[in-house]
Amino acid sequence: MIDLLPVLVPLPVLLPLIGAGIALILSKNTRAQNIVSIAILVAVMVIATMILFGVDAHGPQVVAIGGWQPPAGIVLVADRLSSLMLIVSSLVTLCVLVYALSQDANDDSNETPISVFNPSYLVLCAGIANSFLAGDLFNLYVGFEMFLVASYVLLTLGATAERIRAGVTYVIISLVSSVIFLAAIGVIYAACGTVNMAQLSERISDLPADVQMILHVLLLLGFGIKAAIFPLSFWLPDSYPTAPAPVTAVFAGLLTKVGIYAIIRTETLLFAESSLRVPLLIAAGLTMLVGIFGAIAQSExxxxxxxTLVSHIGYMLFGVALGTSIGLSAAIYYTVHHIIVQTALFLAIGLVEMRGGSTSTRSLGGLMVLSPVITIIFFIPALNLSGIPPFSGFIGKVALFLAGFDDHAWLPTVLIVAGTVTSLLTLYVIGRTFNLAFWRDPADVEEPNEDLVEEFTERKKTLLAGKKWKSQIGVPPAMVVATSVVVIASIVLTVAAEPLWDMSNRAAENLSTPIDYVTNVLGGDES
Incomplete structure (x- = not known):
């Protein structure tokens, strides 16, 4: 197994790129293109599982691309954190792909050929995997650009005016973030003579304090935009809702978490003695509160x-900002939880939109009667997001709050209060949404949908008469199955909380003592 690991590490990046090329060649054969895409992501998930177990048993695995040994060459590094993120992302991307392909090219519009989706999606998957495995800052930047370029295509599928407008905003913000990140890489290379993260961990601490501060702030600005941390989160609520449901699901579930992953990696490896702990804690608290107050004001x-996605990024940043092993454990656990739950919610919302014809609470109603299955699929991750016990959202928040109490300082205590308020307001928002969209009579809404009202009335009559009733509006079974798999995965996070927490603990211990990472990458050389 250990001899096979170095061969497996590059495959989560390489296979989707090969698959994207094959998908382009097969652009005129939709069925073959879909089979190839699904097969590639199934293979990636199996490989990611093998990497996780191998790394957990044998330690970090380092692969020098092209035979150029670090720090001169490009290295891919699989440790517990990157492997855990890799397996979660592979599960999410596979389920979203199945969901998307069953939704007829992921869009109601015929303006965009289906052949565009598969190659773009596979490139996005490769970019995400490359970001998690990157052992140097420039390769991390390349991974970011891979999935960002693919996301530009996916975000504007259908070419509607609304999507193009949202896409332009997203592109501009992403370009600003990329320019800041690239500038940071240039300054870091000028100051340290390397962009290899293991080598940087040894050299950055020798720089003057003001230079360290400049490098630190530049990286946080670049990653903070990608992670949607307040006040750099203004772009997200306008960009994500306009995309097709599966695209929104993978964006919300993964892309912001890549930014959080980059913050975790650089904060623990490059800036372990952080002087920005207080600003990060303040940003975490404001991200929680501003995000949830924004959610309260919405009707769509x-x-x-x-x-709520923005607000819950604050929880992850809270754990990272604490800088303790238990804080990092809680942040990692909560990140895994949020990837799964947020993806499940957006996929469920796609089902709601297909079944009810809208996602506005001003026109929805009666879905509990019209579609009990979709109601359950939405309700479970919604409760989980709200932090209702015994779900994983509750476990993650309790772990974060315990980490805050262990700090014995006033600011983490304030963050605990902010996190509690955010959790209660999330429950209020979810409860209100569920009541409006699923519980009330569709005839009582502000903007009634006559077809929905008529169907609801007919359904109630058949129930009272004890007769069978079959809806004329169908949802593709594969979409329901794909969403259900992600929902079940969110339940597994609760049932299997102990092994996941143990894995998060071991990953956090590695991050708290990065000497193993540095030694594995540099081979014990003092560079």
């Missing part, structure tokens, strides 16, 4: 959940 479910 996609926008509501987009704002």
């Amino acid at each position: 479910i996609k926008r509501i959940v987009s704002f």
Whole structure:
């Protein structure tokens, strides 16, 4: 197994790129293109599982691309954190792909050929995997650009005016973030003579304090935009809701978490003695509160959940900012939880939109009667996001709050209060949304949908008469199955909380003592 690991590490990046090329060649054969895409992501998930177990048993695995040994060459590094993120992302991307392909090219519009989606999606998957495995800052930048370029295509599928407008905003913000990140890489290379993260961990501490501060702030600005941390989160609620449901799901579930992953990696490896702990804690608290207050003001479910996405990024940043092993453990656990739950919610919202014809609470109603299955699929991750015990959201928040109490300082205590308020307001927002969209009579809404009202009335009559009733509006079974798999995965996070927490603990211990990472990458050389 250990001899096979170095061969496996590059495959989560390489296979999707090969698959994207094959998908382009097969652009005129949709069925073959879909089979190849699904097969590639199944293979990536199997490989990611093998990497995780191998790394957990044998330690970090380092692969020098092209035979150029570090720090001169490009290295891919699989440790517990990157492997855990890799397996979660592979599960999410596979389920979203199945969901998307069953939704007829992921869009109601015929303006965009289906052949565009598969190659773009596979490139996005490769970019995400490359970001998690990157052992140097420039390769991390390349991974970011891979999935960002692919996301530009996916975000504007259908070419509607609304999507193009949202896409332009997203592109501009992403370009600003990329320019800041690239500038940071240039300054770091000028100051340290390397961009290899293991080598940087030895050299950055020798720089003057003001230079360290400049490098630190530049990286945080670049990553903070990608992670949607307040006040750099203004772009997200307008960009994500306009995209097709599966695209929004993978964006919300993964892209912001890549930014959080980059913050965790650089904060623990490059800036372990952080002087920005207080600003990060303040940003975490404001991200929680501003995000959830924004959600309260919305009436469209996609926008509501987009704002809650912003607010819950604050929880992850809280754990990172604490800088303790238990804080990092809680942040890692909560990140895994949020990837799964947020993806499940956006996929469920896609089902709601297909079944009810809208995602606005001003026109939805009666879905509990019209579609009990979709109701359950939405309700479970919604409760989980709210932090209701015994779900993983509750476990993650309790772990974060315990880490805050262990700090014995006033600012983490304030963050605990902010986190509690955010959790209660999330429950209020989710409860209100569920009541409006699923519980109330569709005839009582502000903007009634006559077809929905008529169907609801017919359904109630058949129930009272004890007769069978079959809806004329169908949702593709594969979409329901794909969403259900992600929902079940969110339940598994609760049932299997102990092994996941143990893995998060071991990953956090590695991050707290990065000597193993540095030694494995540099081979014990003092560079």
